[in-house]
Amino acid sequence: MAHSLPLKLLSNTVVGPHRLSHRVVHAPMTRLRADRDDSPSQMMQRYYEQRASNGGLLIVESTHPSLESRGYLGAPGIYTDAHRDAWKPIVEAVHAKGGVVFLQLGHDGRQSHSDLSGGKPPIAPSVVPFETNAFTHHGWVPASPHRAVERDELPALIESYRQSAQRALDAGFDGVELHNANGYLLDTFLQDGTNKRDDDYGGSLENRVRFPLQVLDALVSVWGADRVGVRVSPSGQWGSISDSNPQATFEYFARRLNEYGLAYLHVIEPRIKGTDEIEPDRPPVAAAFLRPFFDGPIIAAGGFDRGGAEAILQSGAADLVAFGRHFSANPDLPERLRHDWPLTPYVREAFWGGTEQDYNDFPEYCTEKRGR
Template sequence: MNPLFTPVRIGRLVAPNRVLMAPMTRSRASEDGIVGDLTVTYYAQRASAGLIITEGVFPSALGKGYVNTPGIETPAQVAAWRKVTEAVHARGGRIFMQLMHCGRVSHPSLLNGQTPVAPSAIQPVGQAWTPAGQVDFVTPRALGLEEIAEVIDDYRQATRRALDAGFDGVELHAASGYLPEQFLSSGSNQRTDLYGGSVENRARFVLEVLDAMTVEAGADRVGIKISPEMNYNSITDAAPQETYTYLVGQLRERGLAYLHVALFGNPAVDYHAVLRPLFNGTYLMGSGLTQESAEKLLQDQQADAAVFGAPFLANPDLPERFRVGAALNAPDRNTFFAPPTAKGYIDYPALVPAPAA
């Protein structure tokens, strides 16, 4: 039997297949972070995934980092997401919300004039996507200890709101140079208190956020995404193998639904080989996979499920296409991030037209 089409336990859920949809920013929400009917259709079309992991969703207004990204802070945002989960569940799907606090790689124009926050006041190299286009990152403000506790509680409250909106679980985005990875990495964290310095201290924020999320959801409805040496958004670490070995070792006994590891480029270390033995739960592998490479990694027991990004964006019925060996639609990169229109979002053809959401 093709390993992609065997069931797999993901925490509290049993997914009917191992073809999972990756979190992908699409920038289709309103200015106040509310998703609309197009987003309902978008996710419902892809309900045949073993599990959908949504685009990054800001847990609080200060976590927003891009124009037209969605939130889960206000009652209106919760109500809008509830339409998404109801549509996905009506088609027999399963869906987790990814919580994404951008930290220092935001911009005051996205934060009602506030300065972005970070573990340390170090200006990242690069540009933010704002209503006025791309502008240079600013120097962030270092969070005080009391503020760190408040941000951790923001994640807890966002988890509760995600569950209230009908999500099956939540994923902590601890990659791509966002706030959790800013704390984790030595290049962006130069604190001298209990959240900085040693790897144990730098990992403290990530672990405390996960623990706060599990208070609300239960560990078996919480996952985490990491991406060692991705170095996106000006993130660097002096000893990444040590950092991630320690972090994943701390996850081992927490009973999380999954560990999602996406590797980009060609890191000198085979992090999958290093990290998978340290984690005793469901291991998700993503980034650049094809049907053939995913089948091989599952056959070789390198991972428990495969996570697909752009192929799922362009092929709402990706599992069925894999199953029957059908050709794949090519993704239109010009519409990855665009105004909220159907083009390049919900107009990719399926093999058989799906019923309206």
């Protein structure tokens, strides 16, 4: 049996008002196993209950604040009271194991299809043609042509986030995370490869961060800043997102976020090129780049193993590390990392939809395997 090591990864820390007993974070992962009405399913409850740990932070997968914000059939929503009520037993199950649970809120923007929004075209800050797929009743299909959202539509979008944040609070969550990454709606406002607007929501950095910050203000109005996190992907390529000067854009955005006193900034490293693509030999650099501009906790995500996670924590570039793929197949991941027990390989084919198989049927590292 391997002996425990004094890893910083397994040391105490604080996120907002929440005291954590370790720095291993469950990353938000879209798994497409919600019920037909977008309510979280019973199999999802089992999944999150299995991965909750005493004093650990678990971030729930991207959840839609409105019907029109959907880009993937099977992803959960929180735009009705029925959704809110269906989340309650999941939150209670995580809390019963001593865990802290945040809900990620995200609008999929132009990465969608009209079949998912009652025939309406997807929206974006501007029309910039690109190619991607959405997941509908017909499976994976090319995304529908999108349209530029009108300025007078933005208040309703902001309100949908606020109402969803309130439902998350009423469901008992410990906080919310704003999904401002991966080429979804807020990210397309932020980056100039997708934002070609000539009004006060486009052009300058100040204008391009306006809508994301207005949405953030709505979440903060419900939760308070110290129970709200923000996720960004400074080098992301998913959804054909791009920026002419990402260093300037994300430095400015991080500085503006730093004014809030947020729970954390969640940073996706550049070796993650898309939700299924990873370059494991590429070094993490995004968290280190943003560290001078953000004073609060930084969560680094993207292709980390035990050694890499410990290294980025020791460097000071990050304060916590989020794991996705490894958590998918190792419900007891914090303990496996603590004792350096072997990890069960993840099953890529089960990432995007399916049954309980290769989802919530992975065993913990049982006593027999410990060699006692």
